[in-house]
Amino acid sequence: MIVILDSSTTEQSEAYQLTLNYLSRLPGIAAHIHKVQGAQQVLTEIYLIGDTKTLSADDIHALPGVERVIRISEEYRILGRHRDEQRISGFEYNGVLFSQDTLNIFAGLCAVDTPQHVEQMLKALQEHGQVCTRMGAYKPRTNPYSFQGHGKACLPYVFELAGKYGIKVIAMEVTHESHVDEIHESLEQTGRPTGVMVQIGTRNTQNFELLKAVGRQQEFPVLFKRGFGITLNESLNAAEYLASEGNSQVVFCLRGVKTNMGDPHRNLVDFSQVPVVKRLTRMPVCVDPSHSVGSRERAPDGMLDLMHATAQGVIAGANLVLVDFHPHPAEALVDGPQALLMSELGWFLEDVALARECYEKRQMLTEQWKTGKRR
Amino acid sequence: MIVILDSSTTEQSEAYQLTLNYLSRLPGIAAHIHKVQGAQQVLTEIYLIGDTKTLSADDIHALPGVERVIRISEEYRILGRHRDEQRISGFEYNGVLFSQDTLNIFAGLCAVDTPQHVEQMLKALQEHGQVCTRMGAYKPRTNPYSFQGHGKACLPYVFELAGKYGIKVIAMEVTHESHVDEIHESLEQTGRPTGVMVQIGTRNTQNFELLKAVGRQQEFPVLFKRGFGITLNESLNAAEYLASEGNSQVVFCLRGVKTNMGDPHRNLVDFSQVPVVKRLTRMPVCVDPSHSVGSRERAPDGMLDLMHATAQGVIAGANLVLVDFHPHPAEALVDGPQALLMSELGWFLEDVALARECYEKRQMLTEQWKTGKRR
Amino acid sequence: MIVILDSSTTEQSEAYQLTLNYLSRLPGIAAHIHKVQGAQQVLTEIYLIGDTKTLSADDIHALPGVERVIRISEEYRILGRHRDEQRISGFEYNGVLFSQDTLNIFAGLCAVDTPQHVEQMLKALQEHGQVCTRMGAYKPRTNPYSFQGHGKACLPYVFELAGKYGIKVIAMEVTHESHVDEIHESLEQTGRPTGVMVQIGTRNTQNFELLKAVGRQQEFPVLFKRGFGITLNESLNAAEYLASEGNSQVVFCLRGVKTNMGDPHRNLVDFSQVPVVKRLTRMPVCVDPSHSVGSRERAPDGMLDLMHATAQGVIAGANLVLVDFHPHPAEALVDGPQALLMSELGWFLEDVALARECYEKRQMLTEQWKTGKRR
C-alpha cells in the first residue's frame, strides 16, 4: 500500500508526526519513507509493506496530511483475474456450463404468483429449448405493505414443474439465510427435479451477514447483483465475501445504476462494464435488462428499449441474461408492466441469437487482425 | 394515486388500452378517467381510488404510455407527520428523552477494542456529564479480511462499565437479528446496568428482513441510518418497515451521501435535510459528522471540518449527534484516524453547546417575528 | 400544466392562498381548480390553461404547498417527435445524408497538431472509403496552462487536405461564436473544398449565448453533446435553443455521464439511451465512445472496451460515431493515449460494419414479427 502525503505536509508538521506514528504501529506492517524531489517541491510517499490486505484504505486516507492511498496488493484475491494465471474460469452446475465464454438466458417470472402461470412459463421455455429460468419466491419490496412473495409455500410446485419441463437451473433471490435452507429442504422433498442458483439482490449487496451465510454453503452457485450507490469496485469486493467463505461459483450481474441521469429509464444501464468485469475477475457476467430499463417503451424502429439493452449486453460478451416474462402481465403481482409477453419469447430469443452471432463474428475478426490474417 | 398519460397516448392507441386494462383489474381499486383540455392538447389522467397503499408506483410507471404516477395516499403512515395530528412526537427510554425538541450527544468508540479504552471513554463522558454513548461491537466491514468487531464477547464488560459510569443509553449497531438477542441476554446477565439503542447501518437500510426482525421487538429503540444511493424518501420508507412491525421508537440519522461531489470529504454532508426530516416525519433526527466528513482536516480558523459539520447540524435543530472518539486513535482497530481525541471532548461539547444555544435563540427570534413582537 | 398540491394543503391554509394568488395572476393563463376525492383524503389539482410554454416548472414547484408540477404542453417543440406527425427527419449536408436511419463514422484527430498528421489521417480515411472526419482546432481544456488548440491558424490546411482526400464533412468543436465566423471565412478563402459540422461540447451544453449564436446561422449543421451533471431531458431542451433560433439541423451526441459509478471508465457510457433520443426527438443520434470510455483497456477477448462500447451504440441504432484516431498517439497534444492507431482503422470499421449489419437484421426480424410472418 502506498500512502502519499499532501505536498504541504512537511517533516516538521504535526500532521506528519501523527500519521507516521499511526502507520509505524500497524501490526505486521513495515512503513518505509520515500521522498521524491520534483521540479517545484518534495513529495513524501510511505510504503506499507506486509500483509496489508486487512487494512482499510478509507481509514488511512483519513489520517492528517494524507492525500491519497493506493492499494497495490491484489484485490479480489479469489475471484480476481490475476497475471500469469492458469486457474479455470467458470463452473458447471446441474449439467449447465457457466463461464466467460458461454451464454445462458434466464427468462422467467419476477415473482411466482400461481402454479398456472409458472407452468405456462416453463412449458414455453421448454418449447424454445431453454433449460434455465428465473422464479422469484422471496421478494424484497420497498413498501412494507406490498406483496412480499409466496416464500417457501410455492417452492414444491415450482421445483416439480421445473423438473417436468426439463429446467436445469432456476435463479431465485434469497433475502435471509433461512431461505437457502428452505430451498435445500424443498429440493430434497421433491426429489431434486431441478437446480437453483441463489440470487443476492441489489439491496443486499453489502448485507455481509447474508453473504457470509450464502458463501459458507457450496450446494448452490450464486448470482450476485451490483449494489446501489456504490462503485463497481465496491460491489466486486462484496462478491469476494462469498469466495472468502468458500463459495467461488459466483456470477456477477450488472443491473443498472440508480441516478436520474438514466431517466426516463428506471436506472442508467451499465452494460458497457461487461468487458470490465471480465477483465478484472474470472466471474461470468450477467445482464438484467428488465430492472435496469424498467419499462416497455419502444424506439421508432419498433424494438423495445429492453431488447436494445439486451443486445448491447450480448454484443459485448455478456454470459447470462436475466429477463422478466409473464403470461398475463396485468395479473402479475410484482413488476408486471415491464414484463415481456409470452408471445414475445420467440422474438426475444431470436434477437439475442442475432446479437450473440455478431459477438462471435467480432471475436473471429479480432483473431484475424491479431494474427495478421487481416490487415 | 394519479396516473398521468403521455400527451401522445390517445384513446385509440394500443398503449392506452393495455394500461387501462391493467389498471381496471387491480383488486379493490376503482379507476376513473379524467380528461383535461389544454390550450394545445388533451391530457388523460386516471385516478385510482381505493386501498392504493399496496401498489408500487414503479410498476405503474412502467405501463405503456404512462408519463407520471403521483401517490396521494399519505406516506410514512406511522412515522409520518400528518395534518391536524396531535400524536406525541418522541419517546423516553431508560430515563432519557428523545424528541424533535431535545439534544443528546452520543460520543464514543466506533469499535470496542479493549476494556481499558472503553473505561477511559466512559469515565471521561461521566466527567463531562454525558449519559449516552456509542460503542460498536458488531462491525460491517467492506473488506472480508478486516477486523469485524469483538461481537457478543465484549458486551458484558461494555454494559458493566456503562453502569459504573452512569451511562443510560448506548447506540450499538447490529447487522444480524441474532445480535439483538445477544444484547438482550447480555443485559439480563449483567443485571441491566444500562440501556441500548439498536443501530441499523447504512449498508442495511434496505435489508428488509433485518428491519422486520428489529421492528418486531419493542425492548430497544432504533437508530436508523440513511442508505447509500437511495433518495431520502426511500430511506424514510424503509424506516416505516420498523414501525409497520410494531416499533415506532425510531431515530433517523443523516450520515452524508456517497458521491464524489463531496470530495475531499468521505461523503457529501447532508445536514441541510435536518429540517426536512422533521417536517415529513415525527422522528428525532440524528447527525453523524464522523462518517460523513471522514477526516480530521481543519479549516484555517483552527476548527476541524468535523466540528463545523456538527455545528451545522445542531444550528438547524438536530436532536442527536453520533460522534467517534478514541483514547488512542493510533491503536483503534476501526476508523481510528477520523476519531476525536479524549483531550478534545471538552472542546467539542462546548462547541456543540454554542451551536445549540444559537438554535434556541433563533427559535425565540422566530417566535417574536411570528407573534409580531418584532417587525 | 398541472400543479398538484400536497395532500396536507387545505383550502384554509396560508400556503393554498399564496399559491393560488400567484397562479391566478400569471398573464395569459387561466387557473382551474379540480378536487379529487380519494378513499382517504381530498387532493387538489390546479390546471394552468393557456400559453404555458414560457412558465418555469421549477418556479412553480417552489410555491408553498406544491407537491408536483407536470408540464403537458409538448416539449422540444421543434426538434421533438410529435404524434401524427409527418415531418421529415434528418437532413442532407454537402452531399451526405444524416437521419435516424443512416450511419456515418467520424473518425479523426481529437486535436489538430501538425499538417503531416492531418494528411496521414485523411489519406487513410479515403483509402477506407470514408467521407466524414473529426478535427479539433479549438480545444476547451480544464487546465488553463494546457495546449488550447491551433485555432484558426490550422483551418486552411485542414480544409485543403480534406478536399484533397474527398472528405465532405468535418466535425469541429467551437467554444466561441467567433469560431463560426473564422470557419466560414477560411472555407471561403480555400474555395469550399469540404464542409463543417459545428460541434458544441459538453462544457457548453448550457452556454445559451453560444447556442443562440450557433442557432442563428444556418450554414453549418450542429453536433450537440449531452451536458455534464444535467438530465437527458435538460440536454434535449438545450438543443431546442438551437432550433428556436432557426437551425434545426442538429445531431444529438451521447458521450457518457460523469459519475464515479462508471469507474474505471472515464464516464459511465450511456448508449442505452440511443433509442430514447430517437423516440423523443427527430434528431439523428451520435455516440462518442472515445470520451466516454477514455482508455485503451481491452477485455480478455482481445477487443478494446472502446470497440465494445461502439458496437453497443451501433447495435441499438446509433447514426453517427465520433471516434479519436492518431497516427502517433505518443505525440498527440490532446487525448493521445485513448486514441486508436491508424493500423486499427480497418479493424474498427469492419467491427462497426458487423454491428450495423446485426442492427439491420434485428430490424428485419422486428418487421417479420410485427407483420406476423414469424411467430
Added chain:
Amino acid sequence: MIVILDSSTTEQSEAYQLTLNYLSRLPGIAAHIHKVQGAQQVLTEIYLIGDTKTLSADDIHALPGVERVIRISEEYRILGRHRDEQRISGFEYNGVLFSQDTLNIFAGLCAVDTPQHVEQMLKALQEHGQVCTRMGAYKPRTNPYSFQGHGKACLPYVFELAGKYGIKVIAMEVTHESHVDEIHESLEQTGRPTGVMVQIGTRNTQNFELLKAVGRQQEFPVLFKRGFGITLNESLNAAEYLASEGNSQVVFCLRGVKTNMGDPHRNLVDFSQVPVVKRLTRMPVCVDPSHSVGSRERAPDGMLDLMHATAQGVIAGANLVLVDFHPHPAEALVDGPQALLMSELGWFLEDVALARECYEKRQMLTEQWKTGKRR
C-alpha cells in the same frame, strides 16, 4: 506527477512499453522509473519531473497499464493557499472589504423586473444598513421561450437607484463577454454611482472563453459559482482560469449539487464545504441558499429551510450570502416563489447575525483551547 502502473503490468508487457515510450517523449519532462517491492508483488511508479503543470492527468490515466496518476505540483497556483505563504487574502472593492474573515450579505432581486421593485428593494436594504445587493439583468434560462432578463436596458436605473440608496456593490451575472462592456459603459454614463461584482453562473463554470474574457479585465471582481456535475476540485480549477488571465479578485460560491439525493430541495446543499474551500484556496467563500434549497418550505420550528441552510453556511465561516428577495413574489418574472418577502428582511438579517455571532464565539473558544486557556 506520479504515474502508478497496474500491478499486472510487467516490464515485458506491450502496455509497459507503450506507456513508457509515450511518457519519455513528453517535452521538458524527465521520466524516472521506481520499483517498490511489496510482500506479494512488485509495483512500478514513474515519476515525471519537470514542468508538469501543462500535462493532463486524464490523458496519462488513459495510457495502457496505468492505474493511477497523482499530480504533485501545486494546484490552484494563484488562488491556492500554499504552505508558508504570507500573501494577503481578500481584497477591497469600492470601499467594501471581502476576505475569509468578513461577512457580507447580498440580498436582492434574482431578476430585475421593474424600477419600482428595484427601488423598494434598495430602499429596504438601506434602512437595514446594507451596502451590497444582487440584481439580475442577464438571465440564463433553461427554456428558450422564458423571460431572459431586461439586459442592458435596465442598467441605468439600477445603477442610479443603487447610488441613491448607498449601495456599494451589486452582484450581477453575465453570460457573455459583451455584458461586461455594457456594465462598464452604463456605469460610466451614470457617473459610477455604485460598483459591480461580475457573477459567473453555474452553467458557465467551464465556459472557458467567458472566463478568459472576464479574467482579462480587472475593473470588476468576480463571484464565481460552483459548476453542475463536476467535482469541487474541477470548479476550483476553473476559477484559476480567471486568475491565470490576471484577475484574482475572485469569490467562490457554493450553490448546491444537482442530484436527486437532495430531494425535496432543488439541490443537495453543500455548505459543509465552506471550510474546505477556505483551506484549499485564499478565496472568500459565498453561499447561495436560495438556489440550492429552491423553496419556501419551513420546518415545524417555524423557520424556513432556506434560513436553516443560511445559518449552516454562516456558522461554518461563510463570507458572503447571496439571497433572493422580492417585494411581490407573485409578480416576479424569475424564481419568484422561492424569494423571501420584504417583511422577512429584518428577520433574515437578525437570524444571520445570530449565526455569525455564534461563529465568532466558536473562534474564540478554539483560540482558548489552542492556547491552553481552557482545557
